[in-house]
Amino acid sequence: MGSFRLKTQIFFGEKSLDELINLDYNNFFIISDPFVVTSNLISHVTDRLDANGKKYTIFDDVKPDPPIQNVANCVAKIREISPDALICIGGGSALDTGKAAKYLAKKDGADFNVPLIAIPTTSGTGSEVTSFAVISDPENHTKIPVRTYELVPEFAILDAVLVKSVPPKVVADTGMDVLTHAMESYVSVSANEISEALSEKAIQIVGQYLVRSYKNSEDSHARQKMHTASTIAGVAFDAAGLGVNHALAHQLGAWLHIPHGRANAILLPHVIEFNTGIDITSCSRPSYPYHVERYENIARILGLQNLNTVTTIRSLVNWVQFMLQELEIPTSISAMGIISKEEYLAMVPVMAQAALKDSCLETNPKLADEIDLSNIYEKIW
Ligand SMILES: NC(=O)c1ccc[n+]([C@@H]2O[C@H](COP(=O)([O-])OP(=O)(O)OC[C@H]3O[C@@H](n4cnc5c(N)ncnc54)[C@H](O)[C@@H]3O)[C@@H](O)[C@H]2O)c1
Ligand SMILES: [Fe+2]
Numbered sequence: 001m002g003s004f005r006l007k008t009q010i011f012f013g014e015k016s017l018d019e020l021i022n023l024d025y026n027n028f029f030i031i032s033d034p035f036v037v038t039s040n041l042i043s044h045v046t047d048r049l050d051a052n053g054k055k056y057t058i059f060d061d062v063k064p065d066p067p068i069q070n071v072a073n074c075v076a077k078i079r080e081i082s083p084d085a086l087i088c089i090g091g092g093s094a095l096d097t098g099k100a101a102k103y104l105a106k107k108d109g110a111d112f113n114v115p116l117i118a119i120p121t122t123s124g125t126g127s128e129v130t131s132f133a134v135i136s137d138p139e140n141h142t143k144i145p146v147r148t149y150e151l152v153p154e155f156a157i158l159d160a161v162l163v164k165s166v167p168p169k170v171v172a173d174t175g176m177d178v179l180t181h182a183m184e185s186y187v188s189v190s191a192n193e194i195s196e197a198l199s200e201k202a203i204q205i206v207g208q209y210l211v212r213s214y215k216n217s218e219d220s221h222a223r224q225k226m227h228t229a230s231t232i233a234g235v236a237f238d239a240a241g242l243g244v245n246h247a248l249a250h251q252l253g254a255w256l257h258i259p260h261g262r263a264n265a266i267l268l269p270h271v272i273e274f275n276t277g278i279d280i281t282s283c284s285r286p287s288y289p290y291h292v293e294r295y296e297n298i299a300r301i302l303g304l305q306n307l308n309t310v311t312t313i314r315s316l317v318n319w320v321q322f323m324l325q326e327l328e329i330p331t332s333i334s335a336m337g338i339i340s341k342e343e344y345l346a347m348v349p350v351m352a353q354a355a356l357k358d359s360c361l362e363t364n365p366k367l368a369d370e371i372d373l374s375n376i377y378e379k380i381w
Contacts, residue, residue: 004194004239005149008118008129012158012228019157021048023117025085027055029078031098033062033090036121041162045089045119057081062090065136065143065253065260066097074101078112086116088153089162091174092125092134092260099151100133106150115154121162123213123227124174124261126181126234128156134250141254145359152238158231160224168214170259172327175210175226177261178202179323180249180268181233185240187275187294188363198236200301205229207302211326241363245271248376250358251351256338265329269320270379275366278313285309291365333381341381348377 011019028049036042037060049056059077063070074097078086088098095118106112118128127133131152136143166174179202185191186199205225212222248271249263258266273279276292288309296312299305304315321331330336333344352373355361361368 002192002194004192006235007149007152008154008156010129010156010158010231012231013224015159016157017044017048017119017159017161020045020087020117021052021054023085023115023155025054025115027081027083027085028057029081029083029086030056030058031062031074031086031088031090031094031101032058032060033094034060036060036090036094039165041121041165042089044159044162045087056087057083062094062097064093065134066093066100067136067138071097071100071104071135074098075104078102078105083114085114087119088116089119089121091120091122092127095120095125095127095153096133096135099127099153100135100146103133103146103148103151117155117157118153119157119159119162120227120230122166122170122174123163123223123230124177126178126230126237128153128158129231129234130238132238136254142354143250143254145250147359156231158224158227160220160227163223163227164217164220166217168217169328171210171214171217171226172329173259173261173265174230175206175213175261176265176268176323176327176329178226178230178233179206179210180245180261180264181237181242182206182229183268183298184243184245184360184364185233185237186298187291187365188240188243189365190363191240191294195236195240198232199240200297202229202233202236203298203301205232210323214327242360243271243364244274244355244361244366244368244373244376246360247355247358247364248351248373250360251354254354255347255351256333258336258338262329265324265327266331266333266380267376269317270376272313272317272320274368274372274376275364276313277366278310280314282310289365294365344381345378348374351377
C-alpha cells in the first residue's frame with residue numbers, strides 16, 4: 001500500500017502575496033532574518049497587513065543554521081505575544097526557526113495551535129512544505145534535523161517578487177540544493193509514483209531555468225519557475241527522503257560552515273559516481289541495479305541520454321560539473337581556500353562518523369559505510 005499526505009495550501013505566482021490578507025487572522029507574529037527586515041523586503045508583508053488594519057509583531061533575530069538558543073528566544077516571544085497566526089518570511093533559516101518555535105511553543109504551552117504561513121525568500125530548501133526543521137547545536141558542531149508532521153506549515157506563499165533581490169551566489173547555491181533534493185528523492189528507496197512525478201518535474205525545471213535565473217536577476221519568469229521547483233522538490237523529498245549527499249553535506253555545514261546548497265553541489269558528482277558505481281574508468285556491464293536506471297532517467301529528463309548506461313551516467317556527471325562551472329561554484333574544498341589540507345583530512349573521520357548517524361542515509365539507494373563516506377570526503381578535497 002502507498003500513502004501520500006498533503007497539508008499545505010500553496011499560493012504561487014504573480015501577486016500571490018495578496019492572498020495573505022484573505023486569511024482570516026488578526027494578530028500575526030512575524031519571524032524573519034535581519035536582512036529581510038533591513039532591506040525592507042518585509043514590507044511586502046507588513047504593507048498589506050497595515051493596509052488592512054491587522055496587528056503584528058516582528059521577531060527579526062533569526063540566525064543562519066538556527067542555533068537552539070535562538071529558537072528558544074523566539075518561543076519566549078511567541079508566548080509573550082500570544083498571536084493567532086505565525087508568518088515566517090526569509091530563507092530556510094527563518095522558516096525553520098518559525099516551524100521549530102511553533103512546535104516547541106505548542107509542546108510546552110497548552111492549547112497553542114495557530115497556523116503557520118511560510119513565505120520563502122530563497123528558492124532552495126522547500127522548508128515551506130516539509131515536516132523538517134534543521135536546528136544547530138554550535139557547541140557540539142551538530143545540525144539536528146527534527147521531523148514531525150506537525151512541523152508542516154498550513155500555508156505557503158511563493159511570490160517571485162521576494163526572490164528578485166537574491167544575489168547570484170545564493171541563487172546558485174540554493175538552486176543546486178533544489179536539484180539535490182529532486183535527485184536524491186528520485187533515487188531514494190522510499191520513492192513512490194507520486195513523489196517521483198514531483199522529483200521529475202523539479203529536475204526538469206532546474207535543468208531549464210537555474211542558469212537563466214542565476215545569470216539574470218530581472219528574469220522573473222525563471223526566478224518564479226525556480227521558486228516553484230523548490231517547493232515541488234520539497235514535497236517530493238518530504239515524502240521520499242534524501243540520501244548520502246545530504247548526510248555528508250550536513251557535516252560540511254556544521255564543521256566548515258559551507259552554505260548548505262554549495263556543500264551539496266560540490267558533493268553531487270561524486271555521490272552520483274558512488275551510488276551508480278560508474279566512474280571515468282568503468283566498462284559496460286550486462287545489467288545494473290534498479291537505482292542506476294533511476295539515474296539514467298534523470299539524464300533522460302535533462303536531455304542527456306547517451307549510447308549506453310556508462311556513457312549516460314558519465315554525461316550526467318559531466319552535466320553537473322558543467323552546472324558548477326556555469327554557476328561559478330567551486331568544485332572542491334581546496335578551491336574554497338577556507339582550510340588547509342592537513343586540517344581538512346584530520347576532520348574527515350569525525351565528519352564521516354557523524355554522517356553515518358545522519359538519518360538521510362537511511363533512504364540512500366546504496367549502503368554506505370564509514371570508509372565509503374571518508375572516501376567521498378577525501379575526493380572532494
Ligand atoms: N526544513 C527543511 O526542510 C530544510 C531543507 C533544507 C535545508 N534546510 C535548512 O535551511 C537553511 C538554509 O536556508 P537558505 O539556503 O535559504 O539560507 P538562509 O535562510 O540561511 O539565508 C541565506 C542568506 O540569504 C539571505 N536572503 C534571504 N532571502 C534573500 C533575498 N530575497 N535577497 C537577498 N538575500 C536573501 C539571508 O538573509 C541570509 O543571509 C539551513 O539551516 C538548512 O539546514 C531546511
Ligand atoms: Fe537541502
